[in-house]
Amino acid sequence: MSRSVWKGPFVDFGLLxxxxxxxxxxxxxxxxKDPLKVYSRRSLILPDFVGLEVDIYNGRSFQKVLIKEEMIGHYFGEFAPTRKIFIPKDKVKNKGKKK
Structure with missing residues (x-):
C-alpha cells in the first residue's frame, strides 16, 4: 500500500x-565537501537533495551515493542494499583420489 496523499511525504526532521x-x-x-551521513533509510528523496553526495547506512557500513534527479520520490534505502549477494563456490573435484 502506498502512503496517503493527505499525510504528505515523510522526511526525517533531523535529515532536513x-x-x-x-x-x-x-x-x-x-x-x-564532506558527504552527508544518512541513517534514515525510510526518508523520501526531495528535490532539495539533488546534487548532494550522501553516505547511506545499510546496517553495517555506509554506501556512497550521489543524488540525481531520477531519484526524486524514491526512498534512501532503495539505493543501499542491506543483504550480501550469495555467490556459490565452485565444487572442488577430488582429482586422483579413490575411495
Missing amino acids: RSVVKKERSDAQKKGP
Whole structure:
C-alpha cells in the first residue's frame, strides 16, 4: 500500500535540518565537501537533495551515493542494499583420489 496523499511525504526532521546546515556551510567553504551521513533509510528523496553526495547506512557500513534527479520520490534505502549477494563456490573435484 502506498502512503496517503493527505499525510504528505515523510522526511526525517533531523535529515532536513542537516541538509539546510550543510548547504549553508558548503556555500562558505571551498574545496572538497564532506558527504552527508544518512541513517534514515525510510526518508523520501526531495528535490532539495539533488546534487548532494550522501553516505547511506545499510546496517553495517555506509554506501556512497550521489543524488540525481531520477531519484526524486524514491526512498534512501532503495539505493543501499542491506543483504550480501550469495555467490556459490565452485565444487572442488577430488582429482586422483579413490575411495
